[in-house]
Amino acid sequence: MARPPSAGSGGRIGPSSHPSPMPGHISQMTPQDRGSSGPQPLTPQPQGLGMHGQMGMGAPGQSGLMPFASPQQAQPQHSHQHQHQQNNPPQHRNDLSFAGPSGAGAMVPLGPGGGPGAGMSVPPQSLGLRADQPRENRVSTFHITRTRAYAFVIDARGQPIELGSGRFAKAYLGEERWLESKTDYRKPIVIKILQKGVNEEDHMRFQMEKELLERVQGHPNIVELMCSGENEDINFLPASIRDKVDTEFMILEKLEMSLEERLKGSRLRAHKEDLLACDMRERLFRVLDYMIPVSSAVEYSHLIRNICHRDIKPANILIGLPDANLRGAVLKVRLADFNVAKLADEEVHFGMTQMKAAVPGTLFFQSPEQETNIIELLVNVQQGTPEVEYFEDFYIQISKNDSFSLFNRNQQYPVLYADRARKRLVLGRPFKEVGETNVRARIQKSVGRPADIYSLGATFYYLISGAYANPKTLYDAFHKFIEYERADENNTIEAYLRHEYSVINSLRAPKSQDGSPEVAPADRFFSYKHFLDGNGELIDPNVMLIIAKCMIRNKPDSYCQAHDLETRGISDVVADLINLYSLYGFQPGARPTHLVHRTTVKKPGQGGVGGRLRRMWYGFLSIFRKKKR
Secondary structure (H helix, E strand, C coil), X not given: CCCCCCCCCCCEXXXXXXXXXXXXXXXXXXXXXXXXXXXXXXCCCCCCCCCCCECCCCCCCCCCXXXXXXXXXXXXXXXXXXXXXXXXXXXXXXXXXCCCCCCCCCCCCECHHHCECCCCCCCCCCCCCCCCCCCCCCCCCCCCCCCEEXXXXXXXXXXXXXXXXXXXXXXXXEEEEECCCXXXXXXXXXXXXXXXXXXXXXXXXXXXXXXXXXXXXXXXXXXXXXXXXXXXCCCCCCHHHCCCEEEEXXXXXXXXXXXXXXXXXXXXXXXXXCHHHCCHHHHHHHHHHHHHHHHHHHXXXXXXXXXXXXXXCHHHEEEECCXXXXXXXXXXXXXXXXXXXXXXXXXXXXXXXXXCCCXXXXXXXXXXXXXXXXXXXXXXXXXXXXXXXXXXXXXXXCCCCCEEEECCCCCCEEEEEXXXXXXXXXXXXXXXXXXXXXXXXXXXXXXXXXXXXXXXXXXXXXXXXXXXXXXXXXXXXXXXXXXXXXXXXXXXXXXXXXXXXXXXXXXXXXXXXXXXXXXXXXXXXXXXXXXXXXXXXXXXXXXXXXHHHHHCCXXXXXXXXXXXXXXXXHHHHHHHHHHHHHHHCCCCCCCCCCCCXXXXXXXXXXCHHHHHHHHHHHHHHHXXXXXXX
């Protein structure tokens, strides 16, 4: 398999005299041109000037570093470039990158003192027309250029600070500097960099994450991609990790931890959130502060950018804790890790979206079509007919948009539908190859927007149970109802849950001394454990209805059907999550988690007299009520 194309080309990496966490740094250009892989200038590039999109090396010939130009050297280059742009207006071209044409900036080498080269002017590149803008809206040729530099932060031993490690990438602590800033502005960032020795598939995943993450930029609940790219010069890497990582990277915004780390306290024990310590009502509001931002981000990805995430789970939700010193500080919630995402675009062909291998995911939160992505069947095929006879007595969810092929054959056929009564598959086109009997075939399930909706329901269930219950256990309990295909008025999720909760209520134990009902122990630990949270309390049916409509995807009142890759059901999910606020209202004890918790201090003279009068009044009322009786 050929090495995937780089996300861009250009930029500069080299030593700096400006004070920085380490000698090597990455320079980046205009703030309006964040992200590297997609934006490409529409005019020809002069030799030696790298494009902004990737923070790679922009240098004449094969040199790894851009030379520090003097004012005399730089000025003619600027005028030449300006003349070149006048003679060559932007033209439409067909060889656009994955992300389409966009604006381009310029790199500014560091001069003495850490700032731009004294008196050096940088040749501006023309900004092309963005693919997602109307044709009549064009970017002005005059623009402002500002330079930013990124570097690894090293500890006292001179080692980079590793924040985490995944299947094919590592994350290190970095720092962003504004080189033209009068205040020496800096902020922490994350440098996500490809590990050495990964296979071609994982390498492609990293490439695709750069492309797709850039496409979904613009939503406040999606992690910010500042820039990305690759470079053959390894001078910007600390020496201790040069044998461990490659030079492909992404620069991302930094948040404190993932939601998984927040719930388990694995990173900062002092900031662990114990959802089981809250009653059901307060817990619901805390969970909604996570679920609504993430669902909103998924809605934006589906409906605006036509991208599905396919790996939604607490570990891929990043959390920025509010500042305890600020009264109005808010909780930041970001959806991250688009490395198994999929773009649904007929004009763009991504290798990862068409691979024959199963779509990876996380077992407890991934959809059934991801868990069992490839189904093996014994079939009879006949040349020239679209019908395929199969021999399988178990319930198998085969539907539209799945693909059919024989083992060790390259030809694939789209599936229109499955007739389970006749045990027939109907293909989208007649079978072209030689007919065979009793041959092994494979069905590959399509994984798209419905998978994200399922994962949102699984995550909601996990959180509302107090980070205790296994979503797969709940889905296994749903599965008998999923297999029920009779067309009647009771074959709805709402009717199913109404029946289940009525059975639970009938099995409740006698009331306790304080009058509150309890679930029988046998019922709690066996038959209906999946309807209980970690404290043994029954999950509210209104909450469970949303969860079930996400995870059961073949009923009339489901948010989507499992085969509908163009579903807009995510909007209904967001609307129903928001409606839970109106169902339960607010109370002082159920404070939103995005606001900083403050202990209420009683002011002198406040509430004492009023409280006594109120108690006296209630006492009189109770006396009069007794007399009336």
